Structure formats: C-alpha cells, structure tokens
Amino acid sequence: MHPIPIRLNLEQEAAVKHPAGPLLIIAGAGTGKTRVITERAAYLLESEPNLKPENVVALTFTERATEEMAARIHARVGDRAAGKVHVHTFHSFALKLLREQPGGEEAVRNTELLDNVDFWILLRRHIERLRLEVFWKNAAPGQFLRDLIEFMSRAHDELVSVEDYESYVEALQLEGDAAAASGLQAADFQEQMKKEREIARVYRVATELLAEAGARTFGDVITAAVRLLRDEGVRRHYQERLRAILVDEFQDTNVAQIELLHLLAGSHRNITVVGDDDQAIYRFRGASFESFNMFAQKFPEFQKVKLTQNYRSTQRILRMSNQLIRVNPDRFDPDKNLWTEKPAGEPVRLFESSEPDDEALALAERIDQLHHAGRPWNHLAVLFRARRHRELLLAALRRRGIPFRVVGISVLGDPQVRDLFSAARFFSWLHDSISCARLLGLRRWNLTEHDCAALSRRTSEQRKAASGRPSLFDVMTDLAADAAHPLNAKVKLFVEWTQAMHKQISGRPAAAFFKALAAELAERQARMGGMPATDSDYHAEEMAPAVRRVVEFVEAWQKKNGEAPLKHFLGYWDLFLEAGGDVPEKEEEQPQDSVRLMTVHAAKGLEFPMVFVLRLTQGSFPTRERPPLLPFPEALRKEGELPLGNIHLQEERRLCYVAMTRAQDELYLSTVVKPRWKRSDFLADLDSNRALASREMEKIVVAPSGEQLDEDAVLDPGRNENDIPTSRLPYWALRNARVLPSEPSHKTLQLSASAMETYSTCPAKYKFAYEYKLAGGPSPALTVGALMHECIREFFAMKKARDTFAFGDLQQFFEGRWRSIGFEDQYQEARYRQNALDQLRRFYDKNLPLPAAVMAQEKGFEFSVGDVTVIGRIDQINELSSTDVELIDYKTGRPRTQKDADHNLQLSVYALACRESLHRHPAQLAFYNLESGEKVVTERSDAQLQLERQKISDVAREIRERRFPPRKNFFCPLCEFLSICPAFEGESPPQ
C-alpha cells in the first residue's frame, strides 16, 4: 500500500548486510521490517557459501506472519531454496523439534495440543481431582479454572515448573515460620499460605491430568523443547544444523522463548532479531517487558541497527505519535525518532464529545463525509481498546446505512445460529421450555405473540397445580390431542414436526443432524417444493455464512469424536461456552468495501489510510489495572528488576502508540468528557508540548445532540413480523403490547418482592419470567434453597412434637427429599449436598436448645399499595411479645451482610405485610444466613416503609406503562433467557 522503495535505504541496508553474529534490529512502526528480515535471510544465504537454505530458520508468532514471510522469502530467493528455509511459528517449531526425536514422532502424534478453551474443559471434567478448597465455589465451579489456566500459562512462559513452584511455597512457609518464631507472624499469613499450597497442588494435578490425557498446552510445547535442548547432544545437533536464526516481532517473546533461542544460537551466535520495544503490547500473555534487555544480556557482543524512516504516515501523524511514546520512561531505546519523507498532511483531529452517543454520531457523520469526498469505505478503520466501545458506533453506522465489518465478531449472536442451537437443544431435551419458546416464534407455525404467551402461561398454571414439572412441550402435546382447542391445528403442526425431528436425532452423529437442522430452519424444503430436509443434499454454499461456520465447527468436533451423537456435542458445547469459547466470523465473509472495526490489538501490523481511535478517556483507554486472581510471584520472575515506572500505564501507552501509527493519511482521536469521565492521560501527553500540539492538532468540539442511540437496535420493533425469517420471540419481547388480549388493563397488578427486584435488574427478564411466565430448568442454588426451607420447617415441626430429637431424624428427612436435578455434574451435586448438610447440622446444633417461639412458617400474605397487590410468603414469624414479632428470611448461599439486610426490599415487604395483613408490629427483621449460622437483624422505621411503598408504586407504574427494554448487566451470562434476549440478538454473546 505504501510506496516501498525499490532500493533499500541506508539503515535497511546496514541491517541486511550486517556480518553474521547477534544482531538486534530495532524497527519502528512502518519502517519495512518484514522486508528487511527477508532480505537479510537472502543476504546471509548469498554471502556465506557454507550456509544452505536448510540451515536457516525464521520464527514468527502467528500463522499469518509465517505465511507472509514464507511467501516473501519464496519471492526473493526462488523456489528451490525457499522450500528448504524453515519458516515457523515458535510453537510449530518447538513441536517439530519434539517430533524429530527418536520415538518423538509417535509421542507427538499422540499428543493433542489444547488451546485455553479445551484445557478448561479438560480441567472442568476432572475438577474433583483438584480437590479445591479455598478456590471452590458451589454455584460456579468452573470460575477458578480460567485463573488457573492463566497462571499456568504464565508459569510456563517463565519456565517455572511444578517443582519450582512447590519449592517456592515451601520456602515461603519456612520464612513465615521463622517470622512467627520471632513474633512477627502476620495475621493473614496462614490464610495466604493455604492459598499458595492450593495453587501448588492444583498446578501439579492439572499437569498430571494433561499427561494422562496425552495432551499439551501451548506453553508446554515451548518448555518441553527447552528441556530437550538442555541435553548437550541434542543441542549440539541443532546448533550445527540451524546456523542462522531470524526472529520477527521479538518484543513479544517471553522468557521461555528467549531461552529457546539462546540454546539454539549459543555456539554460532548467528541470530538476528527484529522488533520494536515501543510496540510491546502482549505482556498480559507473558511477553517479557524486558525481551530486548535479555537479548543484550545473553548476547553481550550484539550489534544494534535502527530503522527510523517510516514509509507509512504523514509527518504530523508521526510527530504526534513520537510525542506520545516519548513519555514512557522505561523504553529500551529512548532516542528513536521516526521520520518520513511524506508530506506534513492533515492535522491530527481530536473530537471531544460530552456523551458517548454524541461521539458515535459525530464519528459516523465524519466517516460519511469522508466517503462522499471520495474515500472508499475500506480506507477507513475504527480502533478501540475494548470491544464494548464499538457498540454505540455500530448503532450510529447502522442508522446511516454505512457498510462495516467487525473484525473477529462472533457468529453466535446471529439470529439463525441462535435458532439452530435452540432447536438442537430442544430436540435433545424436549422439556427445555425456553428453547421450545424460541422455536414457537418461527413464522412457519403462524403463532402470534398472544398464542405463545397463552401456551406458556398454561404451562405455568399446570406447573403450580401438578407435583411434576410439566414443560411447554408437554402442554402442547396435550393440546394437540384436544381438537376443540382453538390452537389445536397450529400446535399439532409443531408437535408433529418435533416428533419427526426428534426421531431423526437418535443414532445420528451430531454434525449430520446439525446440517439437516440448518436446512430445515432455512425453510429450504419449502422453497424446494416440500422436499424433506436431509443433510447430504444441503451444501455449504447454500448456507448463510454464520450458519456455515457453525456447521464447520460441529463437523470439526465430530471428526475428533467419531460418531458421537448430538447430546454428546451439546454437552461439550455448554462447557465450550462456559470456558469462554467463541466462533468468530471469517473476515472474507464480510462485505469487502466497508469500514473496518477492530480492537487495537487486532490492528497491530496493519495500516489504513484513515484511522479513528475511540474513547480516549481515563478508565477506558488507558484501562484501569486489574491484577490477576493468581498473580505470578515476583520472586520467581527470571527477568531483572521491574522498572520503576507504571508498567500498566506504559503498556497502555504503547497500545495507543500502535493505534496512532496505523494511520497513513489521516488520524482522528476521540474523547468523551462528562461528569466522572475524564479525558485520557494520553491526550495530556500529546498536549504537553503546547507548541507542537497547536501546530499539528486540531480540536473539534462536538455539539451535544441530545440524541440517544440504542445499542440494541439491531432489532427493529416496527418491522413486519412476517418479514422475520428467524424466531420472532426476541422482537415480541421488545414490543409493549399486552401479552394476552383477554387481560383487562385495569386488572390489579400482582407483584412479589422478587418480581420487583427482577424488573429493576432487567425489565426484559421481568417480561419473560412474569408476563410470559416462562421458566427454564431448575437451578441448583434454587433447588437446594427450597429444600433447606423444607428442612427448617420440618425441624420446627419435630421440635414442637418431641422437643428433642437426634440430628439423624432431620438428616433422614433431608436425604429423602434430595433430588438430583439441575446440577452440572455429580461432583457439584456432592459438594452442594455436603455443604447443605453442614448448614443443616449447624442450624440444628444452634436451635435445638432454644425455646420455640415460632408463630408461623411460610405464611402467605397479600396487601395493597395503591392499585398494586403485593404478594409473597414470610419464611418464619417468631413471637417476641403480645404485640411484637420477628420476621425471618432464611438465606442459603452467600451470607447477607448488615447492609444487605438494611436495604433489602424483601424484608421491607415482610414488614409492610406484617402490619397490613397480620396486624402485628414487626419489631425485628432478620436474614438467617444458613451458610454461617448467623442472624443479621434489622428494622424499618415508618418513614422507611413509606419510602418503600413509594418504590413499589414506581415499579408498578413502569410495568403498567409496559416498557420492557433489556438491560445488559453483569449477570447476563448467567441469565436463563439469554437465548431469547433481544439484547443479544445479532450481538456477540456476553463473556
């Protein structure tokens, strides 16, 4: 894209023609680094008669870079030689070494390489082996595993083995014991040691699990190669064979990789590394902030060559980028100043808005203008620090009809894909009512929102009446047999389809079924004149790109898993998602002439004529620092002293530098300044040279528009239902029509405390749960909670009858009522069960000796606040005096604090109910935390209760106005309505 000079410039030539020996090429952004490294390979081959192509190895980090380098070397040195030069990623090179050993071929062939997601799944499937204590969480057993994987990856990057870590922990213990002996023992030292010992233990067990599974992580591969090369014979062999080593993007290497290089080049020392210390942005995945220093240490005789002529950017862009990076105090090469022969160009423009919505609108407008002034869309790129920052801009681009492509966006938000997974789930588990509901929204059944709501409500009523748990599909099966019911015909159609599809699954491999399902959902058979869908005649080219990606994913899984059926795949899929797995769209599937949106990380190594950088605000860019749950101990780091400056901020600054130096012709920076949102420190860095800034930059203050962009506006609620080929349920959820026409709007609204709390967290969730009355499967936390309530009731019943009794009697009741449903696996169930039993025991021990003052348990109530009927049930009422009572709410799970109790709506509602319908004075309100066995007592004043009544009326009013917008929040990933939520229709799923 930029004019590559036919001849090398002086610096480049110096780098290329440097004599053999350790060479460090510091190549600034846009200085022709890849060209230099290829030329250098060619030069070494031409100048050293003894050096053959097979003696040269070039290492990169990504497959993409490998391909590019191989192609360039090919073009430069011709067919025969190029085929022999080893061009590899670090990992494929290490794997090759292992494979070349005697017996290695077989050993490596039987070794599966696991990415983080598959490693997570391996650990999750054997979590009982980890025997987690400190890091165990009943409700989220897998949560810790991500942190563990991150930790292990760091350990491998730093060449810290299990044994190394164990000795570290031992040493810590000894140190602590010594301190204790001299009376200096810190109070939380033992707590800390418990953690450390657990980390050491799980590191060991996880390593054993990998070995048993015949699997390796990426970090493993490198450390194994290092171990191999520590053998003198092996090392000598490779040192003789590989006599010229070239490394690209050297600033991204970690300690283990540098050690690998050192072992390889130790004797001949003919190693060339190319990189830019100012573009080191992968510290979080182990890249050493000190790679360059370590190179200097291991190859002290090294020579340094600098490339400073930039062929990419205009002078102004370059000057401002230089100005930014100059602020970093800990640069390896502080005197590097990039220059260019390109013209001064346009000023760097800074947009300053007072709302994020205005930022998005203003940038979209400018993008439109640039296009109309003659720029093709694909000249434009928008970069951001975090993916979340793109959402409003997407809305603004959509509004203007600007074509865009989001690099690496997930296909899992695609409505067709969501249909596909709901269908796969539903046909595997017919009682999955939420998946069923999504399918009811397909237009082929001709069901209306009213119909669906009626079916779902009917299910809810039957659920209350029956002791089992009838599902939506059970209810539909009944109706299909009831010819008199008005929905009979439509329902029958659905039930028959389901039965036919369900039959298809049994005995068929998952991938075949997925394909058939994709054809089915694409309404293909309708277009083909009613032909039944089979997988074999549905070709990939016919599928929508997103669906095709998913089908390919399932096929790849199938290949590894023989003839495994659909249920088996879905079991894997649940884990895959929980592990944070994703299926990204392929770039070539997206419109080519379009504005590109990507993270700054994804933009590294790329260049664009016009670049926009979003959200330069404190906390967004730079992000705030967040240490990992399992920080890698300082003492085990093999690098030198940490630099004094703020490492995190410096890395963020380099990231900003990378973003800025992507621009060729024009650079736009954008910030938002409003209460609590301050402009980024980086803007101050740019401004710190006032004269420079006023010469090279132009500030554009964006006038407040007052407009609001809806980031979830992928769905157009005004769209004609019949034009929607995928499930219409998410669209319906956004509409504010009454879900049932028969319900008069004046009917008294009934609300429980939890309904009101649900509405406050997310109105759409309220609509699903309380308007449609949809319910997913039982969750472990709720089932166990309900059982504990039963047990407590039983406890007081026994106490009333016999005054004293053995715990065994209560335990027997507990065991008899335990139901094994809804748990992720047997181990989680066992842990829950043990935990629940412990709680019960504690409760028994504590309460058996106490006098029973229980007036009532599970006391239902109903009272009015204005035109709302508040309904609910009080767990327990204790008599304090003839007028006063105490109201208790039992809590399993996380113990509630005093603050929780003081503000909890449920307790306020209890207090109101007590006065209004029980006519007693609620002198005490309490959470009884079963986990800790502690009671947290609180009270409510008249004034407070008055306020709570107001709150209830407020929520009721909003519900009456029928506004149910989805509200994205921290808990979305856990929400049972995720698969039908309008906020994630067409959007990446939450992580």
Place this chain on the structure above:
DNA sequence: GTAGGTGAGGTTTTT
C-alpha cells in the same frame, strides 16, 4: 479530612 453512601462501569488474545 474521612467515613460512609451512591452510582457507574467493569481488557486485550495467539499458539
């Protein structure tokens, strides 16, 4: 000044 309450906002990702 600081304690305590309130509200908003909450990474990046290759092999």
Place this chain on the structure above:
DNA sequence: CCTCACCTAC
C-alpha cells in the same frame, strides 16, 4: 459481584 470516583455529612 467488586472497585473506584465522587458526594454528603460530621
């Protein structure tokens, strides 16, 4: 759920 910035109250 957890952290941080900012506000109010002493």
